[in-house]
Structure formats: C-alpha cells, structure tokens
Amino acid sequence: MRKPSPAAVPDELQRRLGVFDAVVIGLGAMIGAGIFAALAPAAHAAGSGLLIGLALAAVVAYCNATSSARLAARYPASGGTYVYGRERLGDFWGYLAGWAFVVGKTASCAAMALTVGSYVWPGQAHAVAVAAVVALTAVNYAGVQKSALLTRVVVAVVLAVLAAVVVVSLTSSSSSAARLGVGDDATFGGVLQAAGLLFFAFAGYARIATLGEEVRDPQHTIPRGISISLGITLVVYAVVAISVLTVLGPKGLAEAAAPLSDAARAAGADRLAPVVRVGAAVAALGSLLALILGVSRTTLAMARDRHLPHGLAAVHTKFKVPHRAELAVGAVVAVVAATVDVRGAIGFSSFGVLAYYAVANACAWTLRPLEGRPARIIPVIGFAGCLVLAFALPLSSVVAGATVLAVGAAAYGVRRSVAARTP
Incomplete structure (x- = not known):
C-alpha cells in the first residue's frame, strides 16, 4: 500500500x-538543575561511594536510552513509552507508563522549584518554590513557550557555571584527592540508593525520543542524539562530582543546602558563589518551565484518551493551551513543593521515572531483529536496573511511589469495568 503524501496528512508535525x-535538546533536558540538586541527597546516602553510584546510574541510563532510542525509531510519534507500551504490551502498560511519567515528572517539577528556593533564598525555600510554580504556570497559561534558542542559552550558562566551579574547586588549596576514595561510610545499599537518586539527573534524554514526529531520519538521528548527549552529560557530571567532593568531602556535600555554591565558597571563591546561585536558579527555572509544559501535555493526551478526567482535555479558545491541565498540574506541584523537601521530591520522582523506563525496557525486549531490536542484554540490564534502583530508594519514596502507581492501576481497572457495563 502506497504511503500517503505529506499533503494528505496535514496533522503531522514537520x-x-x-x-x-537532538543533542542540544538532550543536553538542555539533562544538564540542568539536576546536577545542582541531586548531589547532596546522593552523598547523604552513599558517602564516599558517591562516584560508584553515579557510574551505576549512568549504566542504567545508557540501557534505558538505548531501548528508548530503538523504540522511538520504530514508533517516531509523540508520546514516548505511553505509545510504546500500548503498541507492544497492551493498553494497560501504556497507561501505566503514562501515569508513572505524570506523577514522576510532577515530583520533578517540585524538586526543580525547591532547587530555585534553595539557591535563591535558603531560609524561605518552600515559599520561593511555590511562587516559582505559580509564576511559570501563569506564563504557560498565556501560551509562552521556551524556544530552542533559549534552550541553547540556558545550556551555555549552566555549562559556564559548572566549568567555573570545577576550575576553582580543583585548583583550591583546600582540595584533597584523598576524599575521593571509598571509605567505611559507603555501603552497598547506600550506593544503590545514591544511584537511584542520581538517576533523576539523567532522565531528560527521553525528551529526544518524545520528539519523534519532528526529527529528520529518526531511525538514525534519535539513537545518535541520545547516545551523544548522554555521553557528554556523564562526563560533565563526573567532573563536577569529583571537583565538589575534593573541596567539601562526602560529609560536607551531604549537609550542603546549595552544594555547588558552598563548594565555591569553600574553595575561597566567595565572589563566584552568587554567580553559581544565579546559574542554578536559571537552570532550575528553565527545567521547571519545560517540565510543566511536558507534564501538562501528557496529561492532555491521557485525558483525551479518558485515562484521566476528560475535562482536563479542554483547550483554551484564546491562548490555545490545555489550560485546565496546566492549572491542575500547577496546583499539585505547588502543594508538593510546599510540603516536601528536595530529597523526598527527588526520590519520589526517581521511583516514577524508573517505573516508566522499566516498561520501556520490557517493550524493547519484544522488538524483533528486523525492527531494530537492541542486544538482548541491554533491555535485561535496563529492566532489572530500574527495578533495583527504584526499590533501593528511601523507604518513604518507595511507599509513596508504589501507592500512587497502585491507585493509578486501580483507577484504570474501575474505568474499564464501568466501560464494560455501559451499553
């Protein structure tokens, strides 16, 4: 059967x-506020085993990225694992992946908002976080979206700030290579927990896969874009983690409210600390804006499919945005940002996102060789790694995450039962 011409399918994106x-988009999604927020909770969990946790998180992220890239090449449409799960495993698994994405990324929004508060006004972090959520929800409501040019500017600013922190930390007289060794404070469980928390900072590579309808030659562009951006991000994170550890040490890093600016101050570069705070705030605000956009659009898609209340599928007649979905997401994020700490938000977010990628790896396992199936070991390690890291997270994050997923699954069952009884 002949493919329809582009003119016959006007609803397709260009x-x-x-x-x-694709690489810039991946870097913009990954190299952001995550590195400013996740290091301290991870150091609290792993101590001097922080770098091992970072390596484990990178391995799981690589497997997830590879599985996602092959699936995105096979299904070059917007929606990510929400689409893959439905096509490969059935409607329920697609729904569960979408539900995990929405709840996980909603927590990510709260974590980014709290990062803004921690760096801008540590004493009033929760109040600043709520204000940031309200302000950016209003911006999104008016239809203002972050442009590709702004993404490049934010990435450039963040990389410049990180480079400055690395240079002053590694050249400081207070630096000590001995602090990088794995000491008695590192435990296997703590390292796994740190890996789960640090996974939060890698999760943005899926942004490339969700743009499948807008990428030229997706079978080649998406895998290359994901691999390159993930590799660059890993190098940047490793260098930053090493430099901050050499100045603060594991204990100092674990106790830091704003670790990168604290590292600059400990290295004797007091004038750099305000610059780092501004850079962290810019990165967090950029990430928060993109996350609210992404979560509200996924909420819109799920509402259209009636997996969420159908009223959330409304589009504003003037601004042409899913205004009810945006207001609902903004309200939930504001409540979470007002009531939890950064570690709790990151842990809950990581649980949801790891569940999302567990479904992605299961989908990749079902691909046939002619469909671009990755080496069998990739989805196996990815799936197992996601489950291990998810359940190694702090107990409160595991309980909360599992409960929310169970509630989502129950809601799906009730909806299907009602639909089956409806004539």
Whole structure:
C-alpha cells in the first residue's frame, strides 16, 4: 500500500530537527538543575561511594536510552513509552507508563522549584518554590513557550557555571584527592540508593525520543542524539562530582543546602558563589518551565484518551493551551513543593521515572531483529536496573511511589469495568 503524501496528512508535525538539534535538546533536558540538586541527597546516602553510584546510574541510563532510542525509531510519534507500551504490551502498560511519567515528572517539577528556593533564598525555600510554580504556570497559561534558542542559552550558562566551579574547586588549596576514595561510610545499599537518586539527573534524554514526529531520519538521528548527549552529560557530571567532593568531602556535600555554591565558597571563591546561585536558579527555572509544559501535555493526551478526567482535555479558545491541565498540574506541584523537601521530591520522582523506563525496557525486549531490536542484554540490564534502583530508594519514596502507581492501576481497572457495563 502506497504511503500517503505529506499533503494528505496535514496533522503531522514537520521533521526539521537533525542530530545537532537532538543533542542540544538532550543536553538542555539533562544538564540542568539536576546536577545542582541531586548531589547532596546522593552523598547523604552513599558517602564516599558517591562516584560508584553515579557510574551505576549512568549504566542504567545508557540501557534505558538505548531501548528508548530503538523504540522511538520504530514508533517516531509523540508520546514516548505511553505509545510504546500500548503498541507492544497492551493498553494497560501504556497507561501505566503514562501515569508513572505524570506523577514522576510532577515530583520533578517540585524538586526543580525547591532547587530555585534553595539557591535563591535558603531560609524561605518552600515559599520561593511555590511562587516559582505559580509564576511559570501563569506564563504557560498565556501560551509562552521556551524556544530552542533559549534552550541553547540556558545550556551555555549552566555549562559556564559548572566549568567555573570545577576550575576553582580543583585548583583550591583546600582540595584533597584523598576524599575521593571509598571509605567505611559507603555501603552497598547506600550506593544503590545514591544511584537511584542520581538517576533523576539523567532522565531528560527521553525528551529526544518524545520528539519523534519532528526529527529528520529518526531511525538514525534519535539513537545518535541520545547516545551523544548522554555521553557528554556523564562526563560533565563526573567532573563536577569529583571537583565538589575534593573541596567539601562526602560529609560536607551531604549537609550542603546549595552544594555547588558552598563548594565555591569553600574553595575561597566567595565572589563566584552568587554567580553559581544565579546559574542554578536559571537552570532550575528553565527545567521547571519545560517540565510543566511536558507534564501538562501528557496529561492532555491521557485525558483525551479518558485515562484521566476528560475535562482536563479542554483547550483554551484564546491562548490555545490545555489550560485546565496546566492549572491542575500547577496546583499539585505547588502543594508538593510546599510540603516536601528536595530529597523526598527527588526520590519520589526517581521511583516514577524508573517505573516508566522499566516498561520501556520490557517493550524493547519484544522488538524483533528486523525492527531494530537492541542486544538482548541491554533491555535485561535496563529492566532489572530500574527495578533495583527504584526499590533501593528511601523507604518513604518507595511507599509513596508504589501507592500512587497502585491507585493509578486501580483507577484504570474501575474505568474499564464501568466501560464494560455501559451499553
């Protein structure tokens, strides 16, 4: 059967993005506020085993990225694992992946908002976080979206700030390579928990896969874009973690409210600390804006499919945005940001996102060789790694995450039961 011409399918998005654009989008999604927020909770869990936790998180992220890339090449449509799960495993698994994404990324929004508060006004972090959520929800409601140019600017600012912290930390007289060794404070469980928390900072690579309808030659562009951006991000994170550890040590890093600015101050670069705070705030605000956009659009898609209340599928007649979905997401994020700490938000977010990628790896396992199936070991390690890291997270995060997923599954069952009884 002949493929329809582009003119016959006017609803398709235009394929304009190449490899470079995909890499920039991946870097913008990953190299952001995550590195400013996740190091301290991870150091609290792993102590001097922080770098091992970072390596484990990177391995799981690589497997997830590979599985996601192969699936995105096979299904170059917006929606990510929400689409893959439905196509490969059935409607329920697609729904569960979408539900895990929404709840996990909602917690990510709260974590980013709290990061803004921690760096801008540590004493009033929760109040600043709520104010940031309200302000950006209002911006999104008016239809203002972050442009590709702004993404590049934010990435450049963040990389410049991170480079400055690395240089002053590694050249400081207070630096000590001995602090990088794995000491008695590192435990196997703590390292796994740190890996789960640090996974939070890698999760943005899926942004490339969700743009499948807008990428040129998706079978090649998406895998390359994900691999390159993930590799660059890992190098950046490793260098930053090493430099901060050499100045603060595991204990100092674990206790830091704003670890990168604290590292700059400990290295004797007091004038750099305000710059780091501004850079962290810019990164967190950029990530928060993108996350609210992403979660509200996924909420819109699920509401259209009636997996969420159908009223959330409404589009504003003037601003042409899913205004009810945006207001609902903003309200939930504001409540979470007002009531939890950064570690709790990151842990809950990581649990939801790891569940999302566990479904992605299960989908990748079902691919046939002619469909671009990755080496069998990749989805196996990815699936097992997601489950291990998810249940190694702090107990409160595991209980809360599992409960929310169970509530989502129950809601799906009730909806299907009602639909089956409806004539």
